[in-house]
Amino acid sequence: MPPKAKKFEAPPPPPPEPSPLENVPEEIRNLSPDQCPFTVSWQPVVVVLEGMPGPDVVGIKKTLKRMGIIRIINPSELVVRTTAEHPLYNDAMALLEAHQTSGFSWETLSVPPSIASKLLTARFEHDEEVDWKVELTRRKALLQQRLQTVEQADAIAASAKAALDAAQAKLNDYRRSLREAVEARQARVQAHAAAIAAGLDPPSDMDDGDDEDDDLNSDERKQEEAALVDAVDAIRGPLKSAQTQADEVATLKAEAEAGLTSKFVVTQPYVLDNLVDISSQMILDYLACKVPVRAVLLGTLAPQGADGSGHPGGVGAGD
Numbered sequence: 069m070p071p072k073a074k075k076f077e078a079p080p081p082p083p084p085e086p087s088p089l090e091n092v093p094e095e096i097r098n099l100s101p102d103q104c105p106f107t108v109s110w111q112p113v114v115v116v117l118e119g120m121p122g123p124d125v126v127g128i129k130k131t132l133k134r135m136g137i138i139r140i141i142n143p144s145e146l147v148v149r150t151t152a153e154h155p156l157y158n159d160a161m162a163l164l165e166a167h168q169t170s171g172f173s174w175e176t177l178s179v180p181p182s183i184a185s186k187l188l189t190a191r192f193e194h195d196e197e198v199d200w201k202v203e204l205t206r207r208k209a210l211l212q213q214r215l216q217t218v219e220q221a222d223a224i225a226a227s228a229k230a231a232l233d234a235a236q237a238k239l240n241d242y243r244r245s246l247r248e249a250v251e252a253r254q255a256r257v258q259a260h261a262a263a264i265a266a267g268l269d270p271p272s273d274m275d276d277g278d279d280e281d282d283d284l285n286s287d288e289r290k291q292e293e294a295a296l297v298d299a300v301d302a303i304r305g306p307l308k309s310a311q312t313q314a315d316e317v318a319t320l321k322a323e324a325e326a327g328l329t330s331k332f333v334v335t336q337p338y339v340l341d342n343l344v345d346i347s348s349q350m351i352l353d354y355l356a357c358k359v360p361v362r363a364v365l366l367g368t369l370a371p372q373g374a375d376g377s378g379h380p381g382g383v384g385a386g387d
Contacts, residue, residue, distance in 0.1 A: 082145065088198055092205045101197065104204065107331045110196040114188075114338050114354075115363045118346055129339055138337045139195070144177040144344070146187040156186055178344035185357035200332055207328050214321040221314040228307040235303055239296040246289070 089097055117125060132138040150160040160183065167177045263270035343350065346366065354361050
């Protein structure tokens, strides 16, 4: 009997990049799209940039990816990463098996646009969900930060207000004690004068009040009151600043609260990378499969074509 054919096993894909969801709280990771608190308008924009002469295209792509401006998708890698749950799993594995049994590695697999487009659609749907969950996490973190800032600002303003109230109360108590002392002195002076007018000897604790009057109007008394007034005035400035700061952060908090449900609008650029056997027809096929290709820059480093056009018999710049 001929040996039983060994079942094809897909090669291991390259290590996955860290998922942004790793920094998303579990309660947000588990949300379904209909539980998102804001409207999502997420649109992918696909760019093809291959074989341009002159600049370091690979370096440019890596730089733009590192800056978070673009995301790079390799269609052959999408095939390798296809899971058994995906509707195109059998088609993807058949394509990969035929390619590898011919002695080629998955990196050189040319993926038909009819298959690549469906894998891209699944990737876009995945990225859209990841992006709004990351955005929701950012918005909630911002709101929490603003709430803490408001609490701190309110506490500072309340502390300054309490300090002002205490200083004002101390000044009021001092002035009240002076007023009561003046009233008491006036009462004693009147009693003293009445006793003399009646031909009576005034009590020993009654006098004309001259010494006490001098004490109430002494420089020391005036300096004490001036110091209390200065203490009150010194607190008014910081209190005003604290209240202004509290009002400003309260406005920022209100903006963060409103932002929690504001529309999330994203236009996400993607670069299709490692397109094997690329041609103008391939790009047209991608467009026919509803892949949102919005820019195509194709070139070649090959020598001048036989027709003298500068383009070899393949795809040239401007095709």
